[in-house]
Amino acid sequence: MNAEKSEFNEDQAACGKLCLRRCEFGTEEEWLTLWPEEFLMGHYWALFDGHGGPAAAILAANTLHSCLRRQLEAVVEGLVTTQPPMHLSGRCVCPSDPQFVEEKGIRADDLVIGALESAFQECDELIGRELEASGQVGGCTALVAVFLQGKLYVANAGDSRAILVRRDEVRPLSSEFTPETERQRIQQLAFVYPELLAGEFTRLEFPRRLKGDDLGQKVLFRDHHMSGWSYKHVEKSDLKYPLIHGQGRQARLLGTLAVSRGLGDHQLRVLDTNIQLKPFLLSVPQVTVLDMDQLKLQEEDVVVMATDGLWDVLSNEQVARLVRSFLPGNREDPHRFSELAQMLIHSTQGKDGPTGEGQVSYDDVSVFVIPLHGRGQESSGR
Template identity: 95%
Template sequence: MEALPVQFLTGHYWALFDGHGGPAAAILAANTLHSCLRRQLEAVVEGMVAAQPPMHLSGRCVCPSDPQFVEEKGIRAEDLVIGALESAFQECDEVIGRELEASGQVGGCTALVAVSLQGKLYVANAGDSRAILVRRDEIRPLSSEFTPETERQRIQHLAFVYPELLADEFTRLEFPRRLKGDDLGQKVLFRDHHMSGWSYKCVEKSDLKYPLIHGHGRQARLLGTLAVSRGLGDHQLRVLDTNIQLKPFLLSVPQVTVLDVDQLELQEEDVVVMATDGLWDVLSNEQVAWLVRSFLPGNREDPHRFSELAQMLIHSTQGKDDSPTGERQVSYDDVSVFVIPLNSQSQGGSGY
């Protein structure tokens, strides 16, 4: 990322956008999100870089207007970056909505963003891409996937508060299987928005409607249509042959994880791997870490080693006989990968 004006705060930015329903939303996000983030960071940069009171007390970032209240809330400089990322995603989503409507296009995309700033790495995720930290003796997840299953309770609660969103075509309740007419009056397991466990109920006619979330694992779909529950775009997306919109159930706000890089005793092979779901469909965190640890130590003199590692990770998903994992696993999805070295002597990061 370019140096910010006024305070000249400098950082680095990486982003992966995985499109669905066409490439339009992903292209717009790639061309827009970094500009939105820059604007949001510029709005708070004064509070991020000041090092003396009244801007900072006890290491916390303090607003000049009400320092005592900010102090009581424990607001820190990293909270301003998190807020900037959340606002940038929201702003970018609004831009995508306007642009797609104006051009008559449709589509959406997931977004996984990493920002290196002031000794910390911020990973913001909206969708089902994933980032992990790989070190010699550690594998640390830096994001969580957002799918209809992982956000079941949030989605069900929204349908509970606004039942009109389902247009009387769907049931918000979850059952272990799709119910049929023969199940009427039978006792079956179910769970609602307020439940993490399961209970029993007698099947009523309304329970036979198509479920709000149907399927399991990779086959789970929101309103029978979409496999993700967060992302950008999809403003025009509707359930097939209905006027039911999916957008109210989708969040553009990311979850942000903060990695305090300055507190790590970094080694040259310490990296962050960011990849779209196509990689993680066939490789586990442990398999990816094994490939990283197998490749990097023997290629320290290669200036392109991180880019080559990214290519190797993709190669490992293509079912080749010479796959480094020794397994013929095939991903039928698009795969994009960033390998980001954290050691200060290995600046940058490579993707493929």
């Protein structure tokens, strides 16, 4: 749903199959095509929430899956090798020093996680080059789910969210990255590289914005190495604008951006300054792994992925109640999962809300509902 913040939807999405080939390096041809039974098949879903315009989200929707396929194909040898379920048993993509693979406890899961992390970084660099060449600006958050070899990998960079909904369980599969949740990482970067603040900001956090009258007063504060709070006497440098200002949805990094991870934003600067935000913005996602073989999946078990426009007005539990009330009564409908996604979006518009409170989201809203039942049986297929 387009909230019409811009002419084009700042939310973008992509989904499809991932067909992986074995990559033979050091040959004249970059790719060596194998017999069909040696292909590794996976599935891919992605949501991108743009800011500063839709350009970065559109680029990410068109390119991240290609970046991911390249990164997975670079390690596919380690994924298709016959191996015990918990580790690579000394078999490695690289033939040198294979014993260290076993000693380090490197698993096939770790190769997929590394591929996702590298793909996000590759896509971020591509977006930076493309936007600079076209004279455009902007960035986007990214939430990706990949089903591969019986496991679901959820990679998140930003404030979108994925949850697992089952008959008796609601499980978060991602964590939101905001200036508040990543306070210590952001403060530590400012501590190591104080020049990034250009003398305009203070990295210290205070319960409120300090004023001139607070000079010499004893106030609470915390720095990058602190999870708790302590006291200090206010100095002149403490009166500078805070590195992270505001609370909750109003929290902003350098007074500018509400997220701390994502793609793009290479040209983004603090208003009326030359201070760049990109050094504080990570493109690397956090990856959660869901082992389908360990779940006794039921027909109504689903993963719900959505941009923050949904979660602004609905909690995990409210979404779960809507899922549980809708799916059992629509088992014969072949389109029930896409209809459920539409119903979830409809619930953000103040009509038929789960709490009856008529909550309204004024943001773009995009939702995937991914059915899990039957996926476990495909875990051994290529």
